Amino acid sequence: AEGTEGAAGTLVGEAALLAALGRARTGRMADVVATIQAEQDRVVRSPLAGVLVVQGGPGTGKTVAALHRAAYLLYTHRTALARRGVLVIGPNAVFLRYISEVLPSLGETDVVLTSLGGLFPGVRATAEDAAGTAVVKGDPRMATVLAEAVRLQQRLPEGTLTVRLEDEDEEVSVPHEVCAAARHRAQSLAAPHNVARKRFVTDMLHALVRARAELTGRPLDEEERRHGPGELWRGPAVRRALDGLWPLLTPQRLVAELLSDAELLASSGRGVLGEDERAALVRESDAPWTTGDVPLLDEAAVLLGEDDSEQRAAERARRAERAEEERYARGVLQILGLDGWDVVDPARLAEAHGGGGDSRTTAERAAADRDWAYGHVIVDEAQELSAMAWRTVMRRAPARSMTLVGDVAQRGSAAGARSWAAMLDPHVAGRWREERLTVNYRTPAEVMEAAGRVLAEVAPEMEPPVSVREEGTPPRAVRARPGALVARVAEAAEEERAGLRASGGG
Template structure:
């Protein structure tokens, strides 16, 4: 049925025009209010510069600016659905339109568009036609849902209308999912499914852990959850109190449009190393340029080196390693205070017992550097109290010498006068020196308590004996892997949790942050130590952790079992473990192949992904000669471009494979091909060559895997995870090429074999 043939088209078109007119009017009012708020803010800055009045005006201006921004977004697509709901006790249904941002008629104070995060919006996300209910602030609201109408509006133009039942809703979803991919992740407010909605609206308190299949919308759901929490807890939560940790700067750029589309900005979005750089300040080391993962992937790397890397990485992520670092820091703490205390000219300033009580008890909440500074205060007070007596002693000594001189030289003579002058000059010099000594004494004495440099402390810890509870073999591997690099001034990402912990204990953090909720994407790549550090830094357990163990290509250092690894970190409240099993990204045919690979190397508790019923071409397998690979890839890419696909990725196993592929494709295609590297911070779409680890989290119209031979994917768990990641990136097309014997993770009958 065409748009114009839908019986409700005239009615909905008229309502849309009325809505756009209302938004235009409200936008004008909001723009004027923003101007007034800005002028008031600037005037307050000029007059007072700071204080409560300035904070109030800044808050009012931000709120007005946000309201204006939301109206400008609403002008392009005011809403995406209409629900007709008859509340119990009423006789006729009320039509509610739901959109990305609420729109209020300021003249009548009537909600014209309901915000998707409002309780009533659950009628769309969770309600089926018939008797339904939703939870409002005043309690449970019951009634009958008689209509769910889905609409697509672009740039103020009505594009589609679906009166939903199961068939129509699937058709609408497939219409959205079937579109070509561009260079940014988009919001999904119009297609949020029930299992996704439950995660978005989970309570703020406590950790929510989401095991999500590839393409299940984990990242997007986590971002929508941030927008939801800020809406529900407005006035209590600020965007700057939300933290997103993502796997790479490239990925952060890829997801950068979602929150602004939802009317949210100023959320902190970093990688874990970027966060650590802010916490460590000048103590942030240079990171090693060589990713250990690529060494583990290199078939030519010695097996002993790979074993050391894996053991060292795993150890540094354990809570046992955290505990060993903490015990070492306590040893450093106890070693610094002088047992004999502090003395001045043979007199006790602070006894050893007093120093220990102040340093190890009264000042215990402070970092060691701060304790050193705080100890200057009692030292300064005590020596100030001693100053009078010390000066008096010098004056008495000078007076005694003068008296002796008078007795031994009774005659007043130039010689005696000169001697008397020397006595009093020496007294004055001694008093002056004493005052100077008293002035610098607190700092000089406290300097004995100066903690070691962060890196020096870490190196000393790793150079020591095997700590209690640590496997000696893993400790030896860590010494071999980490110490030479650290002594040369370079650290691995796995060293950062320990370095942050040491900096916090010794000096305090370079930047303190008020974080009320933390989102970790690709959480399976984080270790228990990292999670514990984040919990400690935030001072709360309000987390959203999303990941997929099937994509755990960094399992050698990360999480291998959600419950076992996270229950030891989060205990009060215990984590809520939720699942997203439906995959919305790839076609049934692509997900069937990826699931086959995953099943051949399963992880504990694995649940197979269930693709949305969207069919497409079956994945194809081509056997080619190595010298013909570049030409074959280029020919396929050109065909895909001719078909209108906009994002096409050649996903290699590692960075070493990317280099020659990129050169060959540039030459064969005769046009620029982007090569994505770990240093890249901008994702532009188009045709690209990228390694599998870097492609994780991204999605493309089509993916070409350049070599699925046994030489590239011998069949280990890591090979299976890499291949699964690669195969679950495309929305529409997947092409695999083999230059030799096929990987044991694949079988020819899995494909439509060509060539």
């Protein structure tokens, strides 16, 4: 970067300033906030629109820049982001606790902080999968497997559907072809499973009403057509029969059953996953959620959807209640002789009297809503996210305003990114840009020289950052026999301690 290294390899500009300070990185991030480098400033002030990738090696201040960017964007685009909020996704709970203390010091508190394991409301996953399992769960083919698992839940009876009606002690029957036609109509909606279920259940209830009328001789008049389905639906036997054909599913139930049922996995993954891959997924039914499960839960939520009939009914009731409260408030103002004055708004008076409105902050409402569309999303250690995880993150940012911070060369997850293009092009091809941080203010030059040699072997396309300080003591290589690594590390540590004591150190 310009202003980083002179012709003779001498650090200049902002890097020279940091080198002159000559102090180790200690305490909280605020210790380095005042000396953000010019390249970090470009990151902070980069436009809100689009996807910005901040690529930087260890110690280059990626997270510092990302946090200042969050504060800068919230200040500069306050109107837009105050409504939608900013989501910060970090690698673990320790990091998030740390960031929760840093962000308020930068003047911003209305930001949602979570790890990938907390991105699905109601689930807090901290367990990690074995490497082989993580790779399979993170593969985008799992979206196809989940879609097939949902389709397999939309069943038909083996023959005629027969249901005993408790109140009349009679059995009514619906022919197999009628059931098949009802399923076909529901599937033709191309709607999520739980949404399409409403159509299937409605058609099946009408078929049962007709069957009951034929069996009992009850007239199939307008009243029977209108009230009969609801009457039958209240019967436990009818509910059990229809739930058995097209059940109401939650993401948790679908994913838990899929991962604990080898036969269901085989059916859902046929032609998609190999036998070894399916075997890597199978686990006990009571196994805890892992971070690799969260993208599967989110994908399942999209495939299942919600039958919001009850919510819509509740919303209609709330609107009716609010209208009644406003009528009451208007009457109070008339009694007081204030109805002709623009002093008090009846709607505001009703809200104050009824305590209506959502008093939660933007962050609180967003964290509880899986469908919330954030104004901006920041991901730290973004190289660790799998392809399935990226599908989950992208749903939180439909406007594709994002800041992704990481270092592909430091990828630790077997399911993580091997390149930014491989992970981002399926979602934002041609719409992401990269900024590189090249100055390392944390790691001594002696250590980075050794790290650079390793980097040249594992990721030759990457350039190591330039360190701004030296300690004068290069790292030394210690050989260990196979199986003796732990003991040799302990021995080397003791040797270092002895050397420090001999020189009057700690």
